[in-house]
Amino acid sequence: MNRIFPTDPFSAYRQFFHLPSNTIYLDGNSLGLLPKAVADRLQYVIKEEWGVGLISSWNQAGWMELPQRVGAQIARLVGVEPADIVVGDSTSVNLFKCLGAAVQLRPQRRVILAETDNFSTDTYMAEGMAKLLGNGYQVRYLPPNTFDVRPYLDETVAVALLTHVHYKTAAKFDMKQVTQDVHDCGALMIWDLSHSTGAMPVQLAACQADFAVGCTYKYLNGGPGSPAFVYASPTIAEQTWQPLSGWLGHQAPFAFETHYRPNTAILRFIAGTPHILSLSALHESLKIWEQVDLDALREKSLALTDLFIQLLEQTCDGYGLEIVTPRSHEQRGSHVSVAFEHAYPVVQALIARGVIGDFRAPNIMRFGFAPLYVSFQDVVEAVAHLQDVLASHEYLAPQFQTRKSVT
Amino acid sequence: MNRIFPTDPFSAYRQFFHLPSNTIYLDGNSLGLLPKAVADRLQYVIKEEWGVGLISSWNQAGWMELPQRVGAQIARLVGVEPADIVVGDSTSVNLFKCLGAAVQLRPQRRVILAETDNFSTDTYMAEGMAKLLGNGYQVRYLPPNTFDVRPYLDETVAVALLTHVHYKTAAKFDMKQVTQDVHDCGALMIWDLSHSTGAMPVQLAACQADFAVGCTYKYLNGGPGSPAFVYASPTIAEQTWQPLSGWLGHQAPFAFETHYRPNTAILRFIAGTPHILSLSALHESLKIWEQVDLDALREKSLALTDLFIQLLEQTCDGYGLEIVTPRSHEQRGSHVSVAFEHAYPVVQALIARGVIGDFRAPNIMRFGFAPLYVSFQDVVEAVAHLQDVLASHEYLAPQFQTRKSVT
DSSP: OOOOOOOTTTTTGGEEOOOOOOOOHHHHHTTTTOOOOOOOHHHHHIIIIIIIIGGGGHTTTTTGGGGHHHHHHHHHHHHHHHHEEOOSSSSHHHHHHHHHHHHHTTTTTEEEEEESSOHHHHHHHHHHHHHHHHHTTTEEEEEOOOOOGGGGTTEEEEEEEEOOOOOOBBBBOOOHHHHHHOOOHTOEEEOOOTTTTBBBOTTTTHHHTTEEEEEETTTOOOTTOOEEEEEEEEHHHOOOSSSOOOOOBBSGGGGGSOOOOOOSSSGGGSOOOOOOHHHHHOOOOOGGGGGGOOHHHHHHHHHHHHHHHHHHHHHHHSSEEOOOSSSSSSGSSSSSEOOOHHHHHHHHHHHHTEEOOOOTTTTTTEEETTTTTOOOOHHHHHHEEEEEHHHEEEEEEEETSSOOOOO | OOOOOOOOTTTTGGGGGGGOOOOOOTTTSSHHHHHOHHHHHHHHHHHHHIIITGGHHHTTTGGGGHHHHHHHHHHHHHHHHHGEEOOSSSHHHHHHHHHHHHHHSTTTOEEEETTTTHHHHHHHHHHHHHHOOTTTEEEEEETOOOOOOOOOOOOOOOEEEEEEEEEETOOOOOOHHHHHHHTTTEEEEEEEEEBTTTOOOOOTTTTTTSSEEESSSSSTTTTOOOOOEEEOHHHHHHHHOSSOGGGGBSGGGGGGOOOOBBBBBBGGOOOOOOHHHHHHHHHHGGGGGGGOOHHHHHHHHHHHHHHHHHHHHHSSTTTTTTOOOOOSSSGGGGGEEOOOOOOHHHHHHHHTTTEEOEEEETTEEEOOOTTTTHHHHHHHHHHHHHHHHHHHHHGGSSGGGOOOOOO
16 A cells, blocks of 8 residues: 655654564553663663762762653653752652642642543542541542543532543543643642643643643553652742652752651652662653653644544444444544453454554553654554454454453 | 581581672672572563563562562561561662551651661651651660660650661660660651561561561662662551552552551551562562571671681780770671771772771771671681781772772
């Protein structure tokens, strides 16, 4: 098939990643590809920094400042100053820090606004916080597919915790409008950017978001379970503290004082000793992003998902697929989700053909288009495979039916 | 000097570690040496498990169960069943989980008993918890060098958080007696084992400890900032929950339910996605421990510290040094701390000679004897260097005076 694709301004980036042979990787929204430079970098960190430098590397190899340095690498991607973001712990743990910091700024308000069908760790952490606090604290849940939050806001809401791009449907909130709405009711705003960072420009500061967290092992290619980032606006951060007040968030950790004195602004969101090996891999991966034009990246992302949707509609009509991702560019992230009765075995059959997407219960096939390395040709081939799997009914084969958990 | 040393039953273990040339490493209580097998293992994890296996490695490479599998490797070292301990997050974060789990089991009691001069993250996390909870929650501080906790216990104490071996002095609590005392007043017991695990046998279950946390980058050689372990007695764990209720502590994470249902016992202490690279390094390092006889290890540890103290007294008399580590075997961990007015520059001068110890403010020189790889010859040479540094006054040289932070 001859097809004229849009120009790909990121075609040179694909070579920075290790792409397994015979693979079309549409799961970079779950675990990003391995940047080729990471393996050598980790050898150096292990053999030289740890093996030879030993404890001196906390200073001489800059381990101690790695949470800030890696944060600074992410700053431009989410529209904040380099000094206002740090990396460490998991997204879950960072959510707890932000929730704790938020509720103590609104002590008279006892409601955490969350999403019924957000990625589960977001609702679970909100629940954990409300349960620990007791005293009438509760989580209020937005119904699924609610994008106008105003009906759920009132003077009891202390903080809203929303995910910018939905993990399942890829539906996207209007960050500026929603943040404004939340502020208008006097509440604080936490954004989870796990499915937007590295897929599109994000303007946290311009939207006046109070807090944000995000995952780094998806579009940022930090490696399995790489540490998450956390942002707090400097004004807000200075007014509050966060409850996971570990020693490295202290103003003078090596003074070993008995009482906690929070460090400046976002630095007080650092808790325990950073996971240096995982953090070093992320640090190396993020070097790829230095010159990336985020507007061009978003344009390519939309072109990829547009092409996928268009081809799906052209070639897979009549199989009972339902595209659950919004068609409007303004409301869409960088993955496309398709509901289908046999979603699980179809995803397995595609994986057997080298087309890696993922399944999300109960009936979603999720295809992620990491715009830095997915090509338009990948999209064409992926849809051709999907059409073939559907037409041939090969997904009905027994080996594709057995459920295994995948992230 | 000819000297007859005690037999070293662990002499064969030294070869498993990378020891930089011309180095006597007495800081394994801060950051353990690099086990030689780790670099190759991480190459495999990065290039094969991540690079090729990609998301399938969550199942096929066992990433999903790594918190449990690494926990099981540590179980024998702390005297618990393999199924009762998991690894993930930092010591600080795990302390918060245990504190949260403890206070909700004693809702009428509002005091957390802590140590004034414990390693600072322990007191800071207790403070963070009390501040978040409000409502009269407070931290009660044991005075320095208090080993009989009974005068500080009463019916207001919900939980005691103590570190088994003191990070600065190496003074050791009587775990069985103190746990009994804490239980007798109706409170719960959290032990921080950061400075004991891998240096001596620990019997958490036999002492009926309720919770424990510990660092893995010291005597367990997991690498800089490697994830920490957390233990809860299975009976206690089933009765409570922990507030950092992330998705991987849920009974069915991939069901993506809206509400949190805690998994069985200690598995509910897992929070977010595990840091696989850091965890994999630790997993490899812990293989060294499979056959280690912990009683013999403790015997060697005491012989090393005995020898160090004895030589120090013989050769460094008159310089104004004060050994602050208890002489009694029952009360001592595996490091020896020496107070000295010029502690900082002496430690720097020793480091310049290849004898790596560390400084702890305001005036402590700390020498750690990781019994798996420190030799008796190391002890002799270290004391000879120390004596020489003191006698020659070389520590007064300007290059040794400038303060840098070290962990």
